[in-house]
Amino acid sequence: MELIDGNEIASVIIEELTTLVATFQGHKPCVAFVRVGEDPASVSYVRKKEKTAAKIGIESKLIVFPETISQDSLLKEIDSLNQDSSIHGILVQAPLPEHIDSRKIFNSVSPKKDVDGFNATNLGKLCQEDNDGFVSCTPAGIVELIRRKGIETEGKRVVVLGRSLIVGKPVGMLFLGKGSTGNATVTYCHSRTPDLERHTQEADILIAAIGKPQFVTEDMVRPGATVIDVGINRIPDESKKSGYRLVGDVDFEKVAPKSSLITPVPGGVGPMTVAMLMVNTVKAYEKTIATS
Amino acid sequence: MELIDGNEIASVIIEELTTLVATFQGHKPCVAFVRVGEDPASVSYVRKKEKTAAKIGIESKLIVFPETISQDSLLKEIDSLNQDSSIHGILVQAPLPEHIDSRKIFNSVSPKKDVDGFNATNLGKLCQEDNDGFVSCTPAGIVELIRRKGIETEGKRVVVLGRSLIVGKPVGMLFLGKGSTGNATVTYCHSRTPDLERHTQEADILIAAIGKPQFVTEDMVRPGATVIDVGINRIPDESKKSGYRLVGDVDFEKVAPKSSLITPVPGGVGPMTVAMLMVNTVKAYEKTIATS
Numbered sequence: 001m002e003l004i005d006g007n008e009i010a011s012v013i014i015e016e017l018t019t020l021v022a023t024f025q026g027h028k029p030c031v032a033f034v035r036v037g038e039d040p041a042s043v044s045y046v047r048k049k050e051k052t053a054a055k056i057g058i059e060s061k062l063i064v065f066p067e068t069i070s071q072d073s074l075l076k077e078i079d080s081l082n083q084d085s086s087i088h089g090i091l092v093q094a095p096l097p098e099h100i101d102s103r104k105i106f107n108s109v110s111p112k113k114d115v116d117g118f119n120a121t122n123l124g125k126l127c128q129e130d131n132d133g134f135v136s137c138t139p140a141g142i143v144e145l146i147r148r149k150g151i152e153t154e155g156k157r158v159v160v161l162g163r164s165l166i167v168g169k170p171v172g173m174l175f176l177g178k179g180s181t182g183n184a185t186v187t188y189c190h191s192r193t194p195d196l197e198r199h200t201q202e203a204d205i206l207i208a209a210i211g212k213p214q215f216v217t218e219d220m221v222r223p224g225a226t227v228i229d230v231g232i233n234r235i236p237d238e239s240k241k242s243g244y245r246l247v248g249d250v251d252f253e254k255v256a257p258k259s260s261l262i263t264p265v266p267g268g269v270g271p272m273t274v275a276m277l278m279v280n281t282v283k284a285y286e287k288t289i290a291t292s
Numbered sequence: 293m294e295l296i297d298g299n300e301i302a303s304v305i306i307e308e309l310t311t312l313v314a315t316f317q318g319h320k321p322c323v324a325f326v327r328v329g330e331d332p333a334s335v336s337y338v339r340k341k342e343k344t345a346a347k348i349g350i351e352s353k354l355i356v357f358p359e360t361i362s363q364d365s366l367l368k369e370i371d372s373l374n375q376d377s378s379i380h381g382i383l384v385q386a387p388l389p390e391h392i393d394s395r396k397i398f399n400s401v402s403p404k405k406d407v408d409g410f411n412a413t414n415l416g417k418l419c420q421e422d423n424d425g426f427v428s429c430t431p432a433g434i435v436e437l438i439r440r441k442g443i444e445t446e447g448k449r450v451v452v453l454g455r456s457l458i459v460g461k462p463v464g465m466l467f468l469g470k471g472s473t474g475n476a477t478v479t480y481c482h483s484r485t486p487d488l489e490r491h492t493q494e495a496d497i498l499i500a501a502i503g504k505p506q507f508v509t510e511d512m513v514r515p516g517a518t519v520i521d522v523g524i525n526r527i528p529d530e531s532k533k534s535g536y537r538l539v540g541d542v543d544f545e546k547v548a549p550k551s552s553l554i555t556p557v558p559g560g561v562g563p564m565t566v567a568m569l570m571v572n573t574v575k576a577y578e579k580t581i582a583t584s
């Protein structure tokens with residue numbers, strides 16, 4: 001078993017970006033982080049993104065709205081960011097409060113600034129294999145891990161556990177495409193799939209994105225499989241000061257010995273998501289430069 | 293074995309639309325058919341669409357450009373159709389000549405008039421399960437067949453043979469969604485899948501959209517499966533005046549006895565594609581009325 005070290009690979013990408021951004025003359029790339037409310041996990045994610053941006057030399061602008069902001073007001077705020085030519089990328093931190101239609105908000109971000117890749121147009125471009133669009137960060141990060149570890153996908157069986165718009169659906173589409181990390185046979189399983197393990201057991205590459213702590217057990221995994229764990233779940237742990245610890249969707253201790261390559265949680269997909277956000281921001285910037 | 297009669301189901305939809313369109317006051321829905329060149333199959337498809345529109349009471353406008361039209365000129369023509377408020381829907385008949393980037397053309401059609409559903413934004417909305425968009429006609433037609441025949445999809449295994457942008461990818465996404473014709477476990481197979489038959493043999497619903505005449509043979513199909521044949525292939529047949537006959541991607545004679553439900557070619561998915569184009573055109577019209 002070999003660990004796929006997301007921190008290490010993300011660091012390499014961040015260094016590459018730092019070198020690239022240093023060559024940019026004049027204005028630097030600038031990303032706006034929009035946060036609604038004070039959810040502790042969101043606060044922490046956005047802070048991590050701000051720090052990474054700063055490290056690379058990407059400017060960022062944090063905009064915080066109260067939990068009570070109306071959907072219309074939020075749409076107007078996003079529109080003014082869409083219009084602001086000093087902002088190259090916009091990230092609206094999920095989850096949003098329940099009274100706001102997240103899909104509507106994500107679709108209101110200009111496709112050209114949608115560095116999160118949640119906009120319908122960018123999702124469609126991903127399906128179209130149109131590199132002009134932005135691929136959402138977690139799926140892009142998963143594929144980048146596979147690419148940089150030199151894991152073959154052509155003709156391989158990829159099983160995606162979960163069908164979310166943000167991870168499951170797009171990551172499967174990426175492995176199905178015709179690129180060097182594509183040409184796989186892709187199966188989507190989810191909560192309504194009977195005999196889940198029958199499918200997961202056949203996976204050469206298993207993507208666990210079902211949002212259930214330690215859901216994937218060793219009997220569900222084929223010996224020698226590559227296991228990518230997208231889950232970030234808090235479970236109670238009295239031995240920790242915080243009273244909890246983070247675990248993935250995979251029962252790591254038991255599954256790891258059976259797999260050939262596996263991502264840990266934390267330190268696997270998580271840091272890659274942040275790194276790919278930065279890649280997208282630099283891409284958004286370069287596109288405005290190319291067309292200005 | 294029962295035949296899924298696409299002509300019959302399409303007729304019912306066309307009747308429903310005729311009744312609905314008769315209630316529209318003032319301007320009727322109007323769709324523009326854009327054809328480039330004189331490819332006989334394209335001429336015939338567009339003629340069929342014109343006739344069906346006329347039957348329903350949908351106006352149509354046929355615009356034909358020579359095979360030699362430049363991509364830029366075609367883009368300009370589409371833009372003027374986008375601007376024309378008397379046109380509610382635009383269909384650019386595929387295939388386009390090789391010197392034209394089809395994806396670029398399809399993406400240039402306003403998402404609001406994209407009754408073919410090939411635009412990135414509508415493809416993304418399909419993935420997002422956003423009913424506000426237009427679902428491309430062949431996938432929509434397949435799902436409508438399944439719905440109207442009362443075929444259960446929840447927890448069922450759908451195998452999609454083919455990963456085209458126009459059929460394979462979107463139809464799988466539809467069966468993966470959460471609606472009444474969704475919640476299936478979906479596998480995509482294609483030309484790079486080893487042991488194709490291992491996958492197809494497990495399908496409760498098999499969608500053959502690989503573009504190879506009579507590719508699916510009886511050993512590839514599970515007894516009692518529902519088989520949807522999307523292929524339209526010409527094969528030589530000296531007994532026909534034309535010298536050819538149409539066959540699907542399924543070897544119908546041999547597969548039919550093994551299946552529980554199967555679509556014929558012609559008369560299966562084909563007429564549904566045309567019917568769903570009309571459904572989309574009426575929807576485009578209703579959306580302009582709702583917002584005017």
